[in-house]
Amino acid sequence: MKSLMSLLAAALTFTATPATPATPATAAPELTPAAVDAYLREAMESTGVPGVSVVVTRGGEVVHAAGYGHDSAGRPVTEDTPMRVASVSKSFTAMAVMTLVERGGIELDGPVAAQLPGFTMADPRAARITVRQLLNQTSGLSDRTVDIGATERATSLADYTARLAGSRLAADPGTRWEYCNVNYDLAARLVEVASGRRFGDYLRERVFGPLGMTSSAFSDKVVPVADGYNSLFGAWLPRPELAGFHDDSGAGGAITTAADMGKWLIAQAGDGRPPVGRQSLEAMHRPTKLRPYGMGWGIEDNGQLVHSGNLFTYNAVEAVSPKTGYGFAVMTNSATLYDPTYDIMLGLTALSEGRSPQGPGNDRQLFEAVLAAIALVAAGLGVLGAVRARRWAAKRAGRPRWRVGVRLLPALIPVAVLAAYPDLVTVLVNGRTVTWAQLAYFPAPMSITLVVAALAGLGVTIARICVLCKLTRYTN
Incomplete structure (x- = not known):
């Protein structure tokens, strides 16, 4: 495979x-x-x-x-x-x-x-x-x-x-x-x-x-x-x-x-x-x-x-x-x-068959190194987004709520992907049923990376909403 x-x-x-x-x-x-x-x-x-x-x-x-x-x-x-x-x-x-x-x-x-x-x-x-x-x-x-x-x-x-x-x-x-x-x-x-x-x-x-x-x-x-x-x-x-x-x-x-x-x-x-x-x-x-x-x-x-x-x-x-x-x-x-x-x-x-074999590589380490890098970047962006939440909210404090809500959505994409994770993988593997327990085994590096990205996105979103609420109360 x-x-x-x-x-x-x-x-x-x-x-x-x-x-x-x-x-x-x-x-x-x-x-x-x-x-x-x-x-x-x-x-x-x-x-x-x-x-x-x-x-x-x-x-x-x-x-x-x-x-x-x-x-x-x-x-x-x-x-x-x-x-x-x-x-x-x-x-x-x-x-x-x-x-x-x-x-x-x-x-x-x-x-x-x-x-x-x-x-x-x-x-x-x-x-x-x-x-x-x-x-x-x-x-x-x-x-x-x-x-x-x-x-x-x-x-x-x-x-x-x-x-x-x-x-x-x-x-x-x-x-x-x-x-x-x-x-x-x-x-x-x-x-x-x-x-x-x-x-x-x-x-x-x-x-x-x-x-x-x-x-x-x-x-x-x-x-x-x-x-x-x-x-x-x-x-x-x-x-x-x-x-x-x-x-x-x-x-x-x-x-x-x-x-x-x-x-x-x-x-x-x-x-x-x-x-x-x-x-x-x-x-x-x-x-x-x-x-x-x-x-x-x-x-x-x-x-x-x-x-x-x-x-x-x-x-x-x-x-x-x-x-x-x-x-x-x-x-x-x-x-x-x-x-x-x-x-x-x-x-x-x-x-x-008398041919020179192509030796198997170490794709495992490559896959996992890439996933680790993604997880670290996601965590770093999450911290940075939370630190800059006040600056982000100050620029949008007076705008219509629906526009602010739209600007919050990108950070929640990893959360939506995590929520649908088993179902998405099931589709990718041609309908074979995949459970959360299975995703905690050999796909664990990928699962952990997705959890980190989702938590980072959720943290940034919560920080921005909290600051927005405080700014709204202050201006009112």
Whole structure:
């Protein structure tokens, strides 16, 4: 992803591709562990992130798996350090669904409502949503028409499903692509109903277990994970992950390691005895006509399968190239206004294709330095405006009130922007619901800057009004 505002969607970025062949489709240069390690150490230094774990695979082999930096407990990050991977979870959820499709437990093109007791919505069109449409993100479900706040208070997938009863669709099923986490939490609940087991238990037994992913789970009660970090004007602050992806969330609840992701990427290439057959893999990697997005995977212009994941203290990206047979997973234990995981993945992709990688920069410090400067200027102007309030009021004491009111309005613009802040960001991220609590996490430097500007503008306005009132009483 990697613009400042697109990251605010928290788990929005993705891209996907047709099935990856088990052997490279074209000859690719040999990517050595030493070359990978050198690039990652350079990326670690340039981005300044606290910790990152990475795995590179090719066909059925792990080329390199390692960790760099430290976690919030001060322990070194290794290839075995658990990391939250946010929306990368969607590819795991799609795999779980497809295992049940192959066993006849789920009908891929059958209506969800007929297979999921308790799923109703205040929209008759919801009865036509198919399982395939959930996984392809073409169901018509949208953050704009679902009560996301209510779903975030759910205590289980069954409770989550019940909380959708009063919501509506934004489009007819199958007519529009729109990224919405509800699709994959419903898919996870469907897995529970079809299998008779909790979603996380089913993943462990039927997906993670067969692949040897022994350090992966959909709950931090099963695989404990350290707090991640946010950057506040250059300082790394450890923080617990924001609630919202409850245990077993099929949209973003997965915790895994670089070592386990190596096994996962190998399975996606059709090697390593994947839990499903070739046809199912192809279905998951096949884009829809509406969008280059399959089932938990998207397609980039170069044909590479990719899906990113963004939480509020962790970021991740996974990729598989049908052109070279390489696979990549990059995970960081931090979240800021700039997410470097995608750029690091692009650098590894370039190395695997014999190109010189463009190293990720330190846009985080640039963004935050600019915001800090704006906050300082706003505070300074606020103090200056308050000090000069008497001079300002003296020039306008005898003028009509409406004209004075108009001259007061510019200082209140930051106050109006702050009042509408979550709604404005929601519009900027294509309708994805954004809350005040979320804006206090990785966007905190931007939020603080806006608060400072609003307080400065409000202080200047109050000072001017107070002086005007005194002058008016004196002259009368």
